[in-house]
Amino acid sequence: YYRSKRVKGPFDYGLGIPVFKEGVKLEKDGWKRIPDVLDCWVESGSMPWASLHYPFENKERFESTFPADYIIEGQDQTRGWFYSLMVLATALFDKPAFKTVSVNGLMVDENKKKYSKSLKNYVDPSQQIEQYGADAVRLFILGSNFMKTEPVPIDNEGKVFLDSGKVILTPLWNAYHFFTLYANAGNITARHTDASDNALDKYILSELNVLTDVVKNSLNEYKPDVATKEFIRFLDVLNNWYIRRGRARFWDEEQCAFDVLYTVLTTLCRVLAPFAPFISDYIYTNLTGAESVHLTTFPETGDIDTDIVEDMRRVQSIVSVGKQLREQYKLRNRLPLNSLTIAGVNMPEYANIIKEELNVKSVKFDDNVSNVADSFVYLITPKIGSRLGGALKDIIPSVKRGEYEIIDGKLNTAGYTLNSDEFEQRLTVRRDISGAALPDNTAVVVLDTDVNSELIAEGLANDALRFIQDSRKVAGLDVSDRIILTYSADPALAIAMEQHKKRIMRDALIVEMRMGDGEYKTQIEGYELSIDITKA
Numbered sequence: 001y002y003r004s005k006r007v008k009g010p011f012d013y014g015l016g017i018p019v020f021k022e023g024v025k026l027e028k029d030g031w032k033r034i035p036d037v038l039d040c041w042v043e044s045g046s047m048p049w050a051s052l053h054y055p056f057e058n059k060e061r062f063e064s065t066f067p068a069d070y071i072i073e074g075q076d077q078t079r080g081w082f083y084s085l086m087v088l089a090t091a092l093f094d095k096p097a098f099k100t101v102s103v104n105g106l107m108v109d110e111n112k113k114k115y116s117k118s119l120k121n122y123v124d125p126s127q128q129i130e131q132y133g134a135d136a137v138r139l140f141i142l143g144s145n146f147m148k149t150e151p152v153p154i155d156n157e158g159k160v161f162l163d164s165g166k167v168i169l170t171p172l173w174n175a176y177h178f179f180t181l182y183a184n185a186g187n188i189t190a191r192h193t194d195a196s197d198n199a200l201d202k203y204i205l206s207e208l209n210v211l212t213d214v215v216k217n218s219l220n221e222y223k224p225d226v227a228t229k230e231f232i233r234f235l236d237v238l239n240n241w242y243i244r245r246g247r248a249r250f251w252d253e254e255q256c257a258f259d260v261l262y263t264v265l266t267t268l269c270r271v272l273a274p275f276a277p278f279i280s281d282y283i284y285t286n287l288t289g290a291e292s293v294h295l296t297t298f299p300e301t302g303d304i305d306t307d308i309v310e311d312m313r314r315v316q317s318i319v320s321v322g323k324q325l326r327e328q329y330k331l332r333n334r335l336p337l338n339s340l341t342i343a344g345v346n347m348p349e350y351a352n353i354i355k356e357e358l359n360v361k362s363v364k365f366d367d368n369v370s371n372v373a374d375s376f377v378y379l380i381t382p383k384i385g386s387r388l389g390g391a392l393k394d395i396i397p398s399v400k401r402g403e404y405e406i407i408d409g410k411l412n413t414a415g416y417t418l419n420s421d422e423f424e425q426r427l428t429v430r431r432d433i434s435g436a437a438l439p440d441n442t443a444v445v446v447l448d449t450d451v452n453s454e455l456i457a458e459g460l461a462n463d464a465l466r467f468i469q470d471s472r473k474v475a476g477l478d479v480s481d482r483i484i485l486t487y488s489a490d491p492a493l494a495i496a497m498e499q500h501k502k503r504i505m506r507d508a509l510i511v512e513m514r515m516g517d518g519e520y521k522t523q524i525e526g527y528e529l530s531i532d533i534t535k536a
Contacts, residue, residue, distance in 0.1 A: 041080055041081070041083070041084040042084060042088070044080070044081050044084055044085075045081065045083075045084025045085045045087065045088040045089075045097075046088055047085070048062070048065075048066050048067070048068065048085070048089070048097050049062055049066070049092075066093070066097070067089065067095060067096055067097050067098050067099055068097060068098045068099065069098075069099050069100065070098070070099065070100045070101075070102070070222070071085075071098045071100075071101050071102075072101070072102040072103075072104060073101075073103070073104070074103070074104055074105075074106060075103050075104070075105060075106070075149050076106075077103075078103065082101060082103075085097040085098065100222060102147055102222055103149045104146050104147055104149065105145060105146050105147075105148065105149050105150045105151050105152055106151050106152070107122075107146075107151075107152055107153075107154055108151045108152065108153050108154070109121045109122065109153070109154070109155075109156070110153060110155050110156070112151065112153065114151075115154075122156070123156050123157075123158065125137075128158040128161065131158060132158055132161040132162065132165065133161075133165070133169075133278070134277075134278060135164075135169060135275075135276035135277070135278050135279050136161045136162070136164045136165045136169060137161055138275060138276060138277075139164035139168055139169070139228060139275055139276055140160055140161050140163065140164045142224040142225065142227075142228055142275055143164060143224070143225050143228030143229065144225065145225070147222070147223070147224060147225060148225070164228075167232045167235070167236075168228075168231050168232060168235060168276065169276065169279055171235040171236065171238070171239050172235060172268070172272070172276075172279065172283070173279070173283075174239055175235070175238055175239055175243060175261075175264075175265060176265060176283050176287075178243055178250075179258070179261050179262065179265060179287075180286075181479065182250040182251070182253075182258075182479070183258055185478070185479060185480055186253040188253060188255070188258045190255075190258040190259050190261070190262035191259055191262065192259070192262065192263050192266070193256070193259040193260060193263050194263070194302055194303075196256050196259075196260055197256075198249075198256060198257075198260075199308065199312075200242055200245060200246050201256065201257070201260045202305055202308050203242070203305075203308050203309065203312045204237070204238065204242040204260065204264060205260060205263070205264070205302070206303075206304045206305045206306075206308060206309045207234060207237055207238075207309060208234070208263075208264050208267055208268065208302075209301050209302045209303065209304045210234075210304055210309065211230055211231070211234045211268070211271060212267070212271055212299050212300075212301045212302075213301040213304075214226065214227065214230045215227040215230060215231075215271050216298065216301065218230070219274070224275070227275065228275065231272065231275070234268075237316075238264065238268075241312075241316065242261075242264075243261070245353070245356075245357075251479075262287065265283065265287060266284060266287055266288055267299050268280075269281075269283050269284035269287075269293050270284070270293055270296055270297075270298060270299050271298070271299060273293045273294055277294065280293050281293045281294060284296075311347060311350065312350075314345070314347070314438075315347070315350045315353055315354060317438050317439060317440075318342060318345075318354055318438065318443070318445055319354060319357040319358060321436050321437075321438055321439075321445045322340060322354075322357070322358040322445050322447060323358065324436060325434065325435070325436055325445065325447045326358070326447070328436075329434060329447070329449045331447075331449060331451070332459070332463075333359060334359065334459055334462035334463050334466065335359070335451065335455065335456070335458075335459035335462075336359050336360065336361060336455050336458050336459060336462075337358075337359065337360045337361070337447065337448055337449070337451065337455065338360065338361050338362070338448045338450065338455070339360055339361060339362045339363070339364060339448040340354065340355075340358055340360045340362075340363050340364070340445065340446070340447055340448065341363075341364045341365075341366055341372075341435075341445075341446040341448075342354075342363065342364070342365050342366070342443055342444070342445055342446075343365075343366040343367075343368065343369045343371055343372045343373070343435075343443060343444045343446060344366070344367070344368075344369030344442055344443030344444055345365065345442065345443040346365045346367055347365070348365060351363040351365075358447075359462075360447075360448075369427065369443060369444055372429060372430060372433050372435055372444050372446055373427040373428060373429045373430060373433075373435070373437060373444045374427070374428050374430065375425055375426065375427055375428075376425075376426055376428060377399050377404065377411065377423055377424070377425060377426075378423065378424045378425075378426045379395065379396065379399060379418075379422070379423050380421070380422050380423060380424070381396075383421060383422045384418060384422050384423075387422070388416060391414075391416050394414040394415075394416070395413055395414050395416055395418070398413045398414035399411075399413055406425070411423050424441070425441060426441045427441045427444060429444055429446075433446055434446065434447050434448075434449045435447065456496075457492075457495065457496040457499055457500075458496070458499075458500060459525075460492070460493050460496035460497075460524060460525060460527070461496045461497055461499065461500035461503070461504060463524040463525070464489070464493065464496070464497050464504065464524060464529060465500075465503075465504050465507055465508060467520075467522050467524070467529065467531070468485065468504070468508045468510075468531060468533075469507075469508060471520045471531060471533055472508065472533060474520070475533050477533070477535060480509070481509065481535055481536075482509045482510075482511045482535070482536040483508070483509060483510055483511070483533050483534060483535060483536055484510070484511060484512045484513075484514075484533075484534040484535075484536050485505075485508070485510045485512070485513045485514070485531060485532070485533060486514055486515070486516040486517070486518050486531065486532040486533075486534070487513070487514075487515065487516070487518060487529065487530065487531045487532070488515060488516060488517050488518065488528075488529070488530045488531075489527060489528065489529045489530075490527040490528050490529075492527055493524060493525075493527035493528075493529055501513060511536045512536070516532065517530055517532070518530040518531040518532030518533075519532055520532070520533070
């Protein structure tokens with residue numbers, strides 16, 4: 001081994017071990033040539049035992065840790081370290097040096113060139129960690145295609161790290177902030193719970209257990225990107241469904257609601273800890289008073305109420321389609337509508353949720369989807385073609401003529417049987433109906449788009465209430481502060497606010513509502529509104 005100085009002249013160099021070519025003349029200063037020099041990869045492949053100085057010592061430690069449970073390196077190590085580990089371990093111990101291996105991709109710049117010291121096309125990672133946080137960087141890498149041996153582009157500004165903050169870190173912090181805000185305001189002490197009689201509580205606890213199960217399985221399969229996507233989905237449900245829909249329960253200081261949200265947040269931190277160790281530790285220790293989340297165990301998956309999960313996800317799908325219809329017909333969310341009809345499904349126990357979410361006066365159910373839509377069979381031709389080849393020329397026209405039957409999830413037509421993954425049953429909503437099918441094509445949502453003067457006035461009042469609530473936040477008021485409202489509005493808007501004055505005062509905690517100019521100004525559907533807020 002030559003480590004003290006370099007030899008003048010050409011040589012192949014790898015990991016500090018030069019392999020001299022024929023004809024190289026050594027300097028006369030104490031250098032001595034070793035006749036046989038092994039390739040440097042022999043050294044790296046010997047790492048499992050050489051690092052422990054085995055077999056000369058550490059025999060028990062080596063035998064208890066060999067072969068390694070898991071190793072990971074870049075795709076360029078396939079013919080390097082991975083290969084030498086396998087060859088040497090097989091030759092010496094008749095077994096592989098590792099049980100599981102992950103091959104990661106390479107980080108590339110905006111021009112798809114590999115980050116390189118020679119090209120100097122990268123930013124110091126410590127700068128980006130300082131700017132965006134280690135959790136954001138970790139979550140981006142774990143959620144990317146990095147673990148799928150694909151190149152991962154990263155811009156020099158590191159803007160890619162903002163995404164993980166937006167979809168995971170910020171929603172988590174918002175949920176934590178909401179809990180602490182209302183718990184501190186009501187002097188509530190929450191505790192862990194696994195049960196509740198409330199449907200929303202049952203749903204979010206089941207979704208929490210779904211998350212725990214998915215993350216555990218993805219980690220067992222070394223697929224962190226699957227877990228990351230599940231975190232995004234769960235946090236969206238937690239903030240935009242459970243907390244938003246249950247806000248009144250926290251305002252009313254319902255103990256069970258606080259207990260469930262406390263349970264969700266503390267358990268979520270334990271599940272998230274391997275992915276975002278810093279924020280999960282901060283939130284967990286603040287909520288529980290424990291020393292660290294990293295001294296706890298990964299949670300076990302609890303009971304999952306599959307019925308309520310499926311029902312609530314279907315409700316969310318109905319609401320999503322309903323909001324798309326509102327957008328399509330340019331009917332803003334705070335404008336109430338007369339009715340909504342759901343054809344093809346019957347779930348009256350969730351009518352109130354759908355009514356509140358879509359701001360409609362009534363929700364109707366129709367078991368017969370054929371009243372509003374026509375069904376057709378969509379053929380997945382690539383799959384059919386790869387299996388049946390030329391049979392497509394007979395299958396396609398036969399299906400178009402309606403000459404088929406579906407039995408036990410399989411389609412029979414033209415003498416052939418198609419598997420369930422080779423076709424889909426889809427719905428086409430009739431042109432004269434303001435509706436749309438659910439993504440799974442099992443039901444149709446039909447929106448009553450007709451509006452009258454009463455609905456318009458209520459919508460204006462709703463928009464005014466929203467502006468008042470936003471202005472409370474701008475003014476820095478606490479959620480429990482009572483206020484005196486001074487306002488000035490164009491006639492149509494003023495009439496609408498007067499018609500719904502009682503509700504506006506109740507929801508915005510207004511003790512007195514009087515006319516007059518204000519410093520906060522806005523326009524609602526073309527009508528001017530100015531308000532002034534004073535703490536009562």
